[in-house]
Each structure stands twice: as structure tokens, then as C-alpha cells.
Amino acid sequence: MIYDVIIIGGGPAGLSAGLYAGRGKLNTVLIEKETFGGQTSTTHEVENYPGVLKVTGPELSETMKEQVEKFGVEILKGDVESVKFDDKIKKVITSKGELQGKTVILAMGAKPRLAGFKNEEEFRSMGVSYCATCDGAFFEGMDIAVIGGGDSALTEAIFLTRFAKSIKIIHRRDEFRAAKSLVNKAKEHEKIEFILNSVVEEAQGDGLLEKLILKNTLTGEKSELEVSGCFVFVGLDPINDIIKGKIELDEGGYVLAGEDMKTNIDGVFVAGDLRKKDLRQIITAASDGAIASIMAEKFIEGH
Numbered sequence: 355m356i357y358d359v360i361i362i363g364g365g366p367a368g369l370s371a372g373l374y375a376g377r378g379k380l381n382t383v384l385i386e387k388e389t390f391g392g393q394t395s396t397t398h399e400v401e402n403y404p405g406v407l408k409v410t411g412p413e414l415s416e417t418m419k420e421q422v423e424k425f426g427v428e429i430l431k432g433d434v435e436s437v438k439f440d441d442k443i444k445k446v447i448t449s450k451g452e453l454q455g456k457t458v459i460l461a462m463g464a465k466p467r468l469a470g471f472k473n474e475e476e477f478r479s480m481g482v483s484y485c486a487t488c489d490g491a492f493f494e495g496m497d498i499a500v501i502g503g504g505d506s507a508l509t510e511a512i513f514l515t516r517f518a519k520s521i522k523i524i525h526r527r528d529e530f531r532a533a534k535s536l537v538n539k540a541k542e543h544e545k546i547e548f549i550l551n552s553v554v555e556e557a558q559g560d561g562l563l564e565k566l567i568l569k570n571t572l573t574g575e576k577s578e579l580e581v582s583g584c585f586v587f588v589g590l591d592p593i594n595d596i597i598k599g600k601i602e603l604d605e606g607g608y609v610l611a612g613e614d615m616k617t618n619i620d621g622v623f624v625a626g627d628l629r630k631k632d633l634r635q636i637i638t639a640a641s642d643g644a645i646a647s648i649m650a651e652k653f654i655e656g657h
């Protein structure tokens with residue numbers, strides 16, 4: 355069978371593309387390897403998606419998935435191993451077999467970046483975490499650190515106050531990328547303190563994390579911080595393994611496409627965090643997905 359649209363990735367971009375393709379009666383398959391919702395599924399609370407006052411990330415993700423299923427999109431749980439975009443009919447090779455499609459929408463998103471301190475990998479899951487929703491409860495009553503100065507670091511630090519006894523937000527500058535409202539909310543919280551102009555150089559402990567070695571970026575001075583947990587939120591890296599060398603990417607590895615979501619390959623579109631763009635939010639991912647589907651439909655009509 356040749357699908358009209360093959361969507362790779364089941365985050366807000368992919369699910370929104372699925373919703374529009376399904377409603378447009380395109381014969382569509384959506385492949386997701388892990389959890390539907392992508393990063394949204396690990397976000398504790400969403401309060402900046404229009405029409406929804408407050409919802410948990412997993413709830414919003416599940417509703418998006420249900421909506422897609424309602425419109426008849428085939429959902430496949432599996433891993434995409436490679437893609438072949440040379441011919442008119444595109445091929446997507448998955449752990450469940452080969453799929454063929456007239457168009458492909460790339461919506462693999464992005465994944466948490468490592469901070470790069472010594473022993474970061476060794477202490478992963480032994481105190482170092484990249485997901486507050488997943489691991490926060492393990493740190494009930496404990497002293498922890500959060501690294502980063504963006505929306506994720508501040509949002510998740512505020513969430514972690516539910517569990518932790520104290521939270522030190524370690525940021526390499528004294529200005530924040532995060533929204534002012536979030537910074538103010540964190541500053542006002544009694545459990546949160548900031549350690550600014552500082553980076554983590556090393557994690558230490560006997561099996562489990564016990565302390566971080568910090569370095570002041572202005573003075574070079576080193577210090578120790580005793581913590582049982584360290585949550586890292588220092589940005590994202592695009593998930594582009596299967597398309598590297600096959601499609602035009604920018605220097606950061608994001609797919610180049612304009613507001614029409616068209617990549618440099620005919621019939622291949624991109625949507626969401628994987629696209630080079632200025633604002634990575636659920637709403638912009640959803641918007642990309644909708645546009646990508648409509649553009650895929652136009653592409654099919656034109657051929």
C-alpha cells in the first residue's frame with residue numbers, strides 16, 4: 355500500500371499533522387517510537403495553550419492522540435531505522451517493516467542536551483535527571499539542584515518544589531532566557547535559591563550523587579554543593595539521525611524550511627521543534643503540523 359502521508363513522530367507537531375491529514379481524508383500513518391506527546395508528555399503543567407486553562411502534559415498528549423485516532427489515522431508504535439527520499443515514492447524503513455508514501459512529514463522533535471560536566475553520564479539515573487515529571491518524586495525531602503536559565507529550568511524547578519526540601523538553580527549568567535513571569539515566580543518561592551554566574555564542573559558521589567563541584571564564571575573560584583539530585587535543563591538537540599546527509603540542515607542540525615514547511619526535497623515536509631525556527635512551543639509545533647499536512651495535500655493534488 356502507498357500512503358498519502360507518512361508522519362514520523364508523535365509529539366504535538368506530528369499529532370497535529372495527523373489531525374489535519376485525517377480530517378482531510380488522506381490515507382495517513384503516524385509512527386512513534388516512545389511516548390505520544392514527546393516532550394509535552396514529560397511536562398508537568400501546560401498553561402499557555404489557548405483554550406486550555408491548565409492541563410498536565412500527559413493529559414494534553416493523550417487527548418491529542420485520541421483526536422488523531424478519531425479521524426482514522428493509522429498509528430504505528432515502532433522505530434524508524436532509515437529513510438529513502440530519492441524516488442517519487444518515499445520509503446520509510448521501520449522496525450515493523452517498510453512503509454511507502456507519496457509524502458513524508460518529519461516531526462521527530464528534539465531531545466534534552468547534556469550540560470557537559472564530568473561524570474554526567476555516570477550519574478544519569480543515579481541522581482542526575484533530565485525529566486522532573488518522571489523523577490521528581492524520588493527526591494522527596496531532599497536538597498537538589500537545577501541547571502539552566504531557560505523556560506524549562508524555571509518551570510521544572512517550580513514543579514520540583516512539591517518534592518524537594520530545597521532547590522538551587524545554577525545558571526551560567528545572571529540574565530535569563532526564561533519568561534520574566536517564571537523568573538519572578540521562582541525568585542518568590544521560599545524553597546528556591548539562585549546560584550548565578552556559575553557552572554557545574556563535576557558530579558561526585560559513591561554510587562549515588564552526593565555533591566557537585568561548581569565554578570564561578572566571573573572569578574574562576576570553585577565551590578562544593580551537597581545535593582542528592584541534579585536536574586539538567588540546558589536546551590535541546592534536534593533528533594535528526596535518520597535524515598543526516600539526506601536533507602538540508604542548519605549548522606545546529608535543524609531542518610531548513612520556511613513557513614510552508616517544505617524541505618529541499620519534493621514531498622518531504624518538516625514540523626515542530628525539528629525545524630529551524632525562533633519559537634519552540636506546543637502551539638508553534640501544532641501550527642507547523644497543520645501547515646505541513648495542508649502542504650502535503652496540495653503536493654499530492656499537484657501530482
Ligand code: NAP
Pocket residue numbers: 402468469470501502503504505506507509525526527529530531553587588589590632633634635
Ligand atoms: P533554552 O531556552 O535553550 O535555554 C537553555 C538554558 O540553558 C539557557 O539559559 C542556557 O544559558 C543554558 N545552557 C545551555 N547550555 C548550557 C551548558 N552547557 N551549561 C550550563 N547552562 C547551559 O532551552 P529550554 O529551557 O530547554 O527551552 C527549549 C525551548 O522550549 C525554548 O524555546 C523554550 O521557550 C521552550 N519551552 C517553553 C516553555 C513554556 O512556555 N512554558 C516551557 C519549557 C520550554 P544561556 O542563557 O547563557 O545561553
